[in-house]
Amino acid sequence: TTLRLSHQWSTSDVRHKVAQIVADYVEQANVDLKIQIYPTHSLFKAKEQWQPVSRGQLDMTVFPLAYAGGVHPEFNLTLMPGLVKSHDHAARLDNSEFMKEIKKIAEDDGVMVLVDGYLAGGFAGKDKCITSPADVQGLTTRAAGKAFEQMLAAAGASIASMASSEIYNAMQTGVLQAVNTSSSSFVSYRIYEQAKCFTPAGEYALWFMYQPLLMSKKSFERLNAAQQKALLEGAKKAEAFYLEEAKKEDAEATEVFKKNGVEIANMTKEQFLAWRELAKQSSYKEFVKAVPDGQRLLDLALAVD
Amino acid sequence: MIERFIRFADRLSLASGVLAAAMIAVSILVVCEMIVVRYLLDRSTIWQTEFVTYMMLSATLVGMPYVQRLRGHVNVDLLPHYLGGRARAVLATAVLLLSLGVAGLFAVYGYGFWHEAWAGDWKSDTVWGVRLWLPYAAVPIGFALYSLQLLADLLGLLAGRSRPFDLPDKPLGEPSGGPAGQ
Amino acid sequence: MELDPLTLGALVGVTTIVVLFSGISVAIGLILVSIGFLALFDFNHWQAIAWLPETLFAELNDFALLSIPMFILMGAAVASTRAGSDLYEALERWLTRVPGGLVVSNLGACAIFSALSGSSPATCAAIGKMGIPEMRKRGYPPEVAAGSIAAGGTLGILIPPSVTMIVYGIATETSIGRLFLAGALPGLLLVVLFMAWAIFDTWRRGAGEVLTPTVYSWGQKFASLIRVIPFLLVILGVLFALYGGVATPSETAAVGALLVLLFAVAIYRLWRVRDLWVVLRDSTKESVMILLIIGAAGLFSHMLSSLFITQTVAAWIGELQVNRWVLMGAINLFLLVAGFFLPPVAVILMAAPVLLPIVLAAGFDPYWFAAVLTINMEIGLITPPVGLNLYVINGIAPDIRLQTILRGSLPFVACMVLAIIILCVFPEIATWLPEAVMGPVIQ
Ligand code: NA
Ligand code: NA
Numbered sequence: 001t002t003l004r005l006s007h008q009w010s011t012s013d014v015r016h017k018v019a020q021i022v023a024d025y026v027e028q029a030n031v032d033l034k035i036q037i038y039p040t041h042s043l044f045k046a047k048e049q050w051q052p053v054s055r056g057q058l059d060m061t062v063f064p065l066a067y068a069g070g071v072h073p074e075f076n077l078t079l080m081p082g083l084v085k086s087h088d089h090a091a092r093l094d095n096s097e098f099m100k101e102i103k104k105i106a107e108d109d110g111v112m113v114l115v116d117g118y119l120a121g122g123f124a125g126k127d128k129c130i131t132s133p134a135d136v137q138g139l140t141t142r143a144a145g146k147a148f149e150q151m152l153a154a155a156g157a158s159i160a161s162m163a164s165s166e167i168y169n170a171m172q173t174g175v176l177q178a179v180n181t182s183s184s185s186f187v188s189y190r191i192y193e194q195a196k197c198f199t200p201a202g203e204y205a206l207w208f209m210y211q212p213l214l215m216s217k218k219s220f221e222r223l224n225a226a227q228q229k230a231l232l233e234g235a236k237k238a239e240a241f242y243l244e245e246a247k248k249e250d251a252e253a254t255e256v257f258k259k260n261g262v263e264i265a266n267m268t269k270e271q272f273l274a275w276r277e278l279a280k281q282s283s284y285k286e287f288v289k290a291v292p293d294g295q296r297l298l299d300l301a302l303a304v305d
Numbered sequence: 306m307i308e309r310f311i312r313f314a315d316r317l318s319l320a321s322g323v324l325a326a327a328m329i330a331v332s333i334l335v336v337c338e339m340i341v342v343r344y345l346l347d348r349s350t351i352w353q354t355e356f357v358t359y360m361m362l363s364a365t366l367v368g369m370p371y372v373q374r375l376r377g378h379v380n381v382d383l384l385p386h387y388l389g390g391r392a393r394a395v396l397a398t399a400v401l402l403l404s405l406g407v408a409g410l411f412a413v414y415g416y417g418f419w420h421e422a423w424a425g426d427w428k429s430d431t432v433w434g435v436r437l438w439l440p441y442a443a444v445p446i447g448f449a450l451y452s453l454q455l456l457a458d459l460l461g462l463l464a465g466r467s468r469p470f471d472l473p474d475k476p477l478g479e480p481s482g483g484p485a486g487q
Numbered sequence: 488m489e490l491d492p493l494t495l496g497a498l499v500g501v502t503t504i505v506v507l508f509s510g511i512s513v514a515i516g517l518i519l520v521s522i523g524f525l526a527l528f529d530f531n532h533w534q535a536i537a538w539l540p541e542t543l544f545a546e547l548n549d550f551a552l553l554s555i556p557m558f559i560l561m562g563a564a565v566a567s568t569r570a571g572s573d574l575y576e577a578l579e580r581w582l583t584r585v586p587g588g589l590v591v592s593n594l595g596a597c598a599i600f601s602a603l604s605g606s607s608p609a610t611c612a613a614i615g616k617m618g619i620p621e622m623r624k625r626g627y628p629p630e631v632a633a634g635s636i637a638a639g640g641t642l643g644i645l646i647p648p649s650v651t652m653i654v655y656g657i658a659t660e661t662s663i664g665r666l667f668l669a670g671a672l673p674g675l676l677l678v679v680l681f682m683a684w685a686i687f688d689t690w691r692r693g694a695g696e697v698l699t700p701t702v703y704s705w706g707q708k709f710a711s712l713i714r715v716i717p718f719l720l721v722i723l724g725v726l727f728a729l730y731g732g733v734a735t736p737s738e739t740a741a742v743g744a745l746l747v748l749l750f751a752v753a754i755y756r757l758w759r760v761r762d763l764w765v766v767l768r769d770s771t772k773e774s775v776m777i778l779l780i781i782g783a784a785g786l787f788s789h790m791l792s793s794l795f796i797t798q799t800v801a802a803w804i805g806e807l808q809v810n811r812w813v814l815m816g817a818i819n820l821f822l823l824v825a826g827f828f829l830p831p832v833a834v835i836l837m838a839a840p841v842l843l844p845i846v847l848a849a850g851f852d853p854y855w856f857a858a859v860l861t862i863n864m865e866i867g868l869i870t871p872p873v874g875l876n877l878y879v880i881n882g883i884a885p886d887i888r889l890q891t892i893l894r895g896s897l898p899f900v901a902c903m904v905l906a907i908i909i910l911c912v913f914p915e916i917a918t919w920l921p922e923a924v925m926g927p928v929i930q
Contacts, residue, residue, distance in 0.1 A: 174732030
């Protein structure tokens with residue numbers, strides 16, 4: 001049996017490596033199972049992968065769950081400022097009551113989670129450091145994720161929506177003055193060439209995005225017991241790798257920015273709390289307003305220590 | 306009867322062409338507005354990129370029948386050039402039938418796709434959060450209108466109102482006008 | 488059915504050729520082939536087909552595509568005014584003493600117009616409408632008149648802005664601003680080669696006595712310059728928006744379109760609703776045609792990718808271990824042949840995703856390759872059976888036979904081949920400007 005796995009990143013990205021670990025594991029398990037990986041959105045466009053995997057047209061995908069936030073608004077909680085505090089906190093969240101609810105929504109739509117994983121990110125400023133809400137006042141900013149855009153708008157930034165491939169150019173020409181995205185995107189789009197200051201995901205970080213390896217339940221149920229077992233074992237191995245690598249990504253991004261002469265600024269606890277207060281007034285509020293069961297889910301998430 | 310249907314399809318295609326052109330015109334203004342808002346006023350631009358993207362997408366799909374009516378879809382009429390009268394007519398019929406099949410298939414499956422978005426109240430994952438059934442509607446509508454125009458062309462061909470591939474009975478080697486002629 | 492991807496790839500190739508030669512529209516033909524192969528060979532068969540409308544939607548759901556209708560509209564708006572003939576008249580008054588001055592002026596006008604239009608047929612039409620009759624009136628043979636405009640028009644996609652560069656940028660995820668710059672100097676190189684040929688050709692024919700140059704006073708010369716200024720302003724405005732931090736490349740296109748429309752209304756009095764509708768209609772027609780091919784080519788490459796053909800073919804070519812210049816020669820030959828039959832946008836969308844990884848692995852620059860690929864596509868625009876510029880010339884001068892146009896454009900095709908060779912020897916012609924303006928390349 002051959003399974004098709006699609007994702008949007010290049011083969012050097014950590015998320016590709018996670019998929020590759022699972023693929024290698026099941027191949028070595030000798031259970032007549034092969035995973036064919038389609039990187040760099042060569043099969044489906046990045047945001048177009050949820051429906052195919054939920055219908056079984058696509059077997060597996062590494063997918064930022066919030067991309068499907070328009071179909072299941074509850075998923076927007078997986079890209080919410082200040083909800084996740086650190087990678088270890090993220091790992092505890094994975095097994096919480098809150099994630100059980102999220103995963104149930106996914107399962108009801110025919111999708112199961114094979115590998116949990118969060119990636120973190122930070123800010124880059126063209127002319128100055130961005131650590132507290134006051135720093136983005138009046139800047140044209142592009143954020144990855146609508147909850148972050150809502151929070152930044154509340155802080156007085158103007159939000160410019162554009163594709164991530166346009167960020168470099170927009171930073172260079174001055175269309176954008178600040179960017180908020182993942183550590184790996186900062187490196188792969190070489191934003192360090194255009195930034196004066198970088199705020200990494202350090203002791204305090206706002207930006208965490210849940211990007212699990214998903215599988216179509218239909219495809220999973222078609223497999224025999226040995227194949228399912230191999231897949232789950234491979235997933236377990238990949239999950240440990242994912243957590244370790246996610247932590248390394250942040251350190252590596254900081255290193256790359258430093259090497260390129262970019263100033264590094266760290267967010268303090270007070271600043272983090274100020275952002276979160278702002279998020280509560282903006283993104284959290286909008287979320288609760290838009291999702292019927294929103295308050296309960298939010299409380300469940302906030303309850304995880 | 307056939308005459309009336311062809312005239313009906315013709316008018317419908319013209320209307321869709323006007324609509325497509327209007328969407329392109331509106332997009333120019335919206336993008337310029339966005340640049341002014343962002344560059345001169347330093348304010349957020351939340352809906353413009355998405356709006357314009359959906360406008361272009363809809364203009365393309367809704368514009369299909371009109372471009373078909375103007376014979377503006379570029380093609381390679383190599384085989385038709387080498388074929389004589391009867392064979393050319395058969396090929397033209399087959400090509401129109403196949404095109405009609407494709408357009409019909411897309412209209413039907415496109416409707417299912419639209420219906421899902423409508424029933425599930427899907428929204429785009431942006432701050433603007435537009436209801437996706439709105440832009441999705443361009444797929445079934447565009448292909449349904451395109452099917453009508455193709456059907457009108459097919460009937461026109463069978464009724465002898467137009468030549469196969471609109472080719473004149475000229476010797477080989479002459480360009481036939483048509484695509485992209487402005 | 489189970490077939491290995493290479494065999495399947497060959498089968499797709501042959502089928503596509505047969506289907507497209509049937510006279511079906513390129514877009515629908517590509518969709519038809521995709522449907523057929525997915526239904527037969529995808530493990531999900533018909534379920535895979537049900538997915539195609541959503542894939543088409545996703546392919547077209549891209550903000551960058553906006554720039555295509557905008558840059559086409561820019562060209563169509565100028566083309567609908569007297570601006571094109573003003574432009575070549577101004578050049579002609581200054582170049583009247585140069586042998587073949589009128590041809591050189593027309594080529595120059597094509598080059599300047601190319602900086603206002605993203606599309607080749609539009610450039611061809613704008614300059615040719617006045618240029619071809621004028622050249623023939625003054626005694627230039629029809630093949631020179633038609634050939635030079637057909638070839639000059641192809642500059643529309645090499646000199647920025649360029650619709651095909653945008654499509655290449657989307658397909659390969661390279662920077663559109665950088666691609667535009669990469670086309671600028673190769674475009675100038677082509678203009679110089681074209682003009683050199685025109686001058687040589689006129690001198691060779693000894694056409695001096697037939698083609699007596701009209702004499703212009705200095706007053707007339709400067710008066711003609713004034714009417715060219717609006718163009719230069721628009722070009723400067725677009726460049727400022729593009730590289731001055733006002734807008735992203737896709738947005739700039741809309742600024743350009745608005746500027747040109749405003750100039751057309753203010754200076755050339757294009758304010759009758761009927762005239763504006765003609766501009767809008769023509770650009771809608773060309774844009775929809777191109778955008779639909781983009782969507783269809785997206786489905787086609789989705790099919791190729793689904794059946795693992797793209798990946799297998801790329802790996803297969805990579806393993807051939809041929810000399811990189813032999814490889815580049817083969818790629819050029821492939822592009823040239825594909826260009827004979829298909830419009831540039833379709834070739835780029837189908838070939839770029841397969842070719843670019845190979846080209847990069849062989850150590851070539853993606854922006855340099857874009858320039859080389861574009862020149863190949865330019866050749867395709869003036870060769871039958873699908874040569875968009877040939878149709879345009881045919882529309883302007885229906886009495887000139889296709890063979891005559893072809894005979895006239897053949898020397899220019901030779902210039903383009905020469906330009907590709909020069910680019911291979913001196914890749915800096917393409918890579919220097921983007922690096923000077925925008926810094927070293929980001930991969
Ligand atoms: Na151009
Ligand atoms: Na051609």
